[in-house]
Every structure is written in C-alpha cells, then in structure tokens.
Amino acid sequence: MRRxxxxxxxxxxxxxxxxxxxPSGELRPHPAWSDLDxxxxxxxxxxxxxxxxxxAASDPEGxxxxxxxxxxxxxxxx
Amino acid sequence: MTVEQVRLPDLDEHLPRILExxxxxFGSWMAGAEPRLRDSLRSxxxxxxxxxxxxxxxxxxWQTAPRFVADGRENGLLRLAIRVARNLAxxxxxxxxxxxxxxxxxxxxxxxxxxxASGVLRVPDPLLxxxxxxxxxxxxxxxxxxxxxxxxxxxxxxxxxxAEGLGMRKNTFLQNVTRARKLVADCxxxxxxxxxxxxx
Numbered sequence: 001m002r003r004x005x006x007x008x009x010x011x012x013x014x015x016x017x018x019x020x021x022x023p024s025g026e027l028r029p030h031p032a033w034s035d036l037d038x039x040x041x042x043x044x045x046x047x048x049x050x051x052x053x054x055x056a057a058s059d060p061e062g063x064x065x066x067x068x069x070x071x072x073x074x075x076x077x078x
Numbered sequence: 079m080t081v082e083q084v085r086l087p088d089l090d091e092h093l094p095r096i097l098e099x100x101x102x103x104f105g106s107w108m109a110g111a112e113p114r115l116r117d118s119l120r121s122x123x124x125x126x127x128x129x130x131x132x133x134x135x136x137x138x139x140w141q142t143a144p145r146f147v148a149d150g151r152e153n154g155l156l157r158l159a160i161r162v163a164r165n166l167a168x169x170x171x172x173x174x175x176x177x178x179x180x181x182x183x184x185x186x187x188x189x190x191x192x193x194x195a196s197g198v199l200r201v202p203d204p205l206l207x208x209x210x211x212x213x214x215x216x217x218x219x220x221x222x223x224x225x226x227x228x229x230x231x232x233x234x235x236x237x238x239x240x241a242e243g244l245g246m247r248k249n250t251f252l253q254n255v256t257r258a259r260k261l262v263a264d265c266x267x268x269x270x271x272x273x274x275x276x277x278x
Contacts, residue, residue: 012252017233019130027134029127038124045123058210062109069233070136074101
C-alpha cells in the first residue's frame with residue numbers, strides 16, 4: 001500500500017466517534033490518531049468537524065455520532 | 079443559502095430536565111453545545127485527540143450538572159463545559175510531557191475562544207437535511223453500506239467490528255467510508271451546497 005493511501009486510511013479511522021476506554025473507564029485517544037503526524041491530526045479535526053455537522057444535520061434529533069456515543073454511555077451507566 | 083443563522087439560544091433551558099436525569103434533555107443540550115465545544119479545542123488538535131476530549135467532557139458535565147450554579151448569564155453550562163474541556167486537554171498535554179511554555183501558549187489561544195462572540199449559531203434547515211439524505215441514498219452499494227454502518231453504530235463499535243459485520247476487510251471498509259464522504263460532498267456541491275463552507 002502506498003504511503004498516501006495508508007495515511008488516508010489512518011485519517012478516516014480516526015474520524016469515528018468510537019474511542020477505546022482505559023481500565024478505569026476514561027476515553028483514550030484513537031490508535032490511528034496516535035500514529036498520525038501534526039498535519040494528519042489537523043486533517044482529522046477538520047474532517048470530523050464537517051462529518052459531525054453533517055450527521056447532526058440529517059439526524060431527526062439533530063444528534064451527531066459523538067452525541068449518540070455519549071448518550072449511549074450515559075444510558076449504560078457510563 | 080442552505081443553513082439559517084440564528085442567535086445562539088440559551089442551552090440552559092434544558093437544565094431543569096437534565097437535573098431530573100432526562101438523558102434526552104442532555105441530548106438536546108449536546109446538539110447545541112457539541113459544535114461550540116469542538117471549536118473551542120481547535121488549538122489543541124495537533125497534540126490532543128479532540129473527539130475523546132469532547133466526549134469525556136460531556137460525560138463529566140452530566141455528572142457535575144446537579145452541582146451547577148447558574149451565574150445569571152446565558153449558556154452557563156456550555157461555558158462550564160468549555161472550561162472542563164480545556165482543563166482535560168491541558169491534563170493530556172501534561173501527561174504527554176509537552177513543554178509548559180507550549181501548554182501555556184495553547185491554553186491562551188483556547189481561552190480566547192468565545193462561544194457567544196459571533197452571536198449566531200448555524201442551524202441546518204429541512205432542505206439541507208433532505209439533500210443529505212437524497213445524496214446518501216444515491217451512493218453506490220458498498221460505500222453506502224459502510225457509511226450507514228459507521229453513523230448507525232453511534233460511536234459504540236470499533237471499525238473492525240463494523241467491517242466484519244459487512245463482510246469487508248477493515249481497510250476496504252475505511253476506503254468505502256472515505257469514498258462515501260467524497261461522493262456525498264460532490265452530490266451536495268451539484269445542488270449548490272459546499273459542506274466545508276455551509277457546515278463550518
């Protein structure tokens with residue numbers, strides 16, 4: 001796989017709202033985000049920003065996947 | 079113009095129901111607060127995983143809301159959330175042993191963010207929502223399945239599990255999500271919607 005393809009895959013992987021949890025339950029950085037350089041991390045930030053607003057815009061309750069992840073954790077007792 | 083600009087509403091209107099433990103009310107608060115919270119963390123984006131900080135902040139705000147004391151100004155809970163988010167980001171920087179001077183500079187930049195400075199909040203209109211849905215429905219099968227699974231999981235499943243559920247390899251799944259985003263953006267552009275501008 002070419003380097004730019006690998007980088008694009010890392011950026012896409014890090015735009016998900018899923019995050020791993022530490023043993024104490026705290027959310028930790030996405031492994032793909034940790035593997036990116038500064039420019040890649042900024043791309044993740046901007047791509048996520050647009051993606052979440054698009055998700056919220058098309059959601060009947062105006063919720064993004066970030067909001068849905070938080071609400072699911074609250075309903076599950078964190 | 080596909081989005082309407084309105085004055086930032088007072089999200090504290092959801093507080094009474096949040097204090098009664100209504101998760102749905104907290105969702106309504108989050109729908110308005112999340113974009114501002116994310117924007118407030120921009121200066122940290124190179125060194126801190128902002129998505130995790132936004133979610134962790136929201137979880138902590140839910141826990142601390144019962145002790146929240148309003149100061150008489152609008153959007154008190156949002157202003158508290160922005161402070162909590164900033165502190166969490168700074169804690170992460172300290173954990174990564176970032177130079178104190180660099181932390182100070184990033185924190186100063188973040189402090190300059192004022193969620194009410196512009197006085198407007200962009201809210202999507204029904205036409206935009208319909209256009210996005212139309213564009214999603216027109217996606218080729220595999221990109222359509224991939225992005226539907228990603229959004230539908232609501233951030234509760236890792237991509238490995240989503241890819242497996244669709245019978246795709248993880249990298250193929252991610253390439254399909256990227257392709258879906260690009261095709262939706264192109265489709266919206268053909269309808270005169272520039273996502274980067276309209277949703278920024």
